[in-house]
Amino acid sequence: MSIQQTTLPQTEGRTPREDGFAMPGRWVEHARTFVSWPCCEWPAAPGHLQDARDEWAEVIRTIGRFEPVTVIANPGSRDQVLEACGSSVDVAEIPIDDCWIRDNGPIFVVDRDGTVAMTHFGFNAWGGKAPSWDNDAAVGERLSERLGMRRYAAPIIAEGGGITSDGEGTVITTESVLLNPNRNPGLGKSDIEAVLRDYLGAEKVIWLPFGLAEDSGDAGTDGHSDNVVQFIRPGLALFQAAPNRSNPNWEPAAANRAALAGQTDAQGRPIEVVEIELLSYTRELEGERRAAPYTNFYPVNGGIIAPRLDVPEDDVAYRLLADLFPGREVVGVPTDFQAYGGGGIGCITQQLPAGTFAP
Secondary structure (H helix, E strand, C coil): CCCCCCCCCCCCCCCCCCCCCECCCCCCCEEEEEEECCCCCCCCCCCCHHHHHHHHHHHHHHHCCCCCEEEEECCCCHHHHHHHHCCCCEEEECCCCCCCHHHHCCEEEECCCCEEEEEEEECCHHHHCCCCCHHHHCHHHHHHHHHCCCEEEEEEECCHHHEEECCCCEEEEEHHHHCCCCCCCCCCHHHHHHHHHHHHCCCEEEEECCCCHHHCCCCCCCCCHHHCEEEEECCEEEEECCCCCCCCCHHHHHHHHHHHCCCECCCCCECEEEEECCCCECCCECCECCECCCCCCEEECCEEEEEECCCCHHHHHHHHHHHHCCCCEEEEEECHHHHHCCCCHHHCCEEEECCEECC
C-alpha cells in the first residue's frame, strides 16, 4: 500500500464486524504474547543493537513468568533467541525489518463465542520513516498462514500502538497519526471511523489531537495513543498528564484532557479518567533522555509489566497500577532502548487472546 493512496481501495469478502468480531481490551486472558526480536541497529543509536537485545530478552523472560511467549525472528536467529531468552520461548522464524510487533503485526479480534481472528492493517513504517518495511508489512499474512487463522485485510494504514480499545466498542486514537497525510492522505475522520467500525467493531471513536510531545518528528510515531492513554477496563482510563508547565507535554496534554472531558463510551457510560502526572525519562543515551510514560504498560495473565526507569517515581507508579488492577502483580522491566526507539513495552508486544482460531 503506497503512502500516496488517496482513496479507500475496494475489499473483497466480509468484514470482521459482519462476522461478529471486535477488538478486545489488552487485559483479557491471553493464550500467549508475541514479541519481535531486534534485528538491526537504529540510525539514531548506532552500536547499541546488543543493548537492545539484552533489554528485549529481559522483557521476554519476565512475560514468560506469566504466559507463553512466541518470539518472531529472522530466519537463522533461533539459537541466538533461545540463548538470550531461555529454552521455554517459542521461536517463529519469519522475515522482519524491525522489532515493533504492536505496530506492524496483526490486531486480534474475537467474537462472542471466543473465536479469534486477525485484522491486518497496512503498514508503511510510521509514514515512511524507516528505509524498508516490506517484511514487516507482511508479518500478519505470514503469521496467519503459520497459525492457520483467518485474516481480514483492512484498507487503511494504521498501527496497533495508535489504537486503544475498551473491549466493548470504544476506541481512542490520535488525529496526529491516523489523519496524518503520511499514512492516509485524503481521508477524513468519517472515512477512518468507517474502517475502524468494520474491522475492529468500534461503535464509538474518541479522537485526541496529540500523542506524546517526544513521540513526534522523524524519530517518533507521530503520537501513538498508548503513550498518553490506556483503558484499565470499560469506563475507566489512565491518562498521561504533564508533570509541570516546563515539560513539553503541558499544552498537548491539556488539549488531550479537554478532548476526553465529558466523554461517554459506546455503551453510554461516562468515562472516568485517572490522571498520572509522573513522566519519567530514560538514562542518557547518545546525549539524550527519552520520555518513558507509565501509561505504556502491558497486561499479562495475572500481572502488569511496567516501565522501569530506576527512579523513585517507579514505585509510585507501580502502586497506582496495582490499585487499578487489583490481584495482578506489577513487575518493572527496563525500557531505555524501547523509549529511545520511540516506543515502550506495549509497543514491542502483541497479545493473542485465549480462544479457538477462526479458519
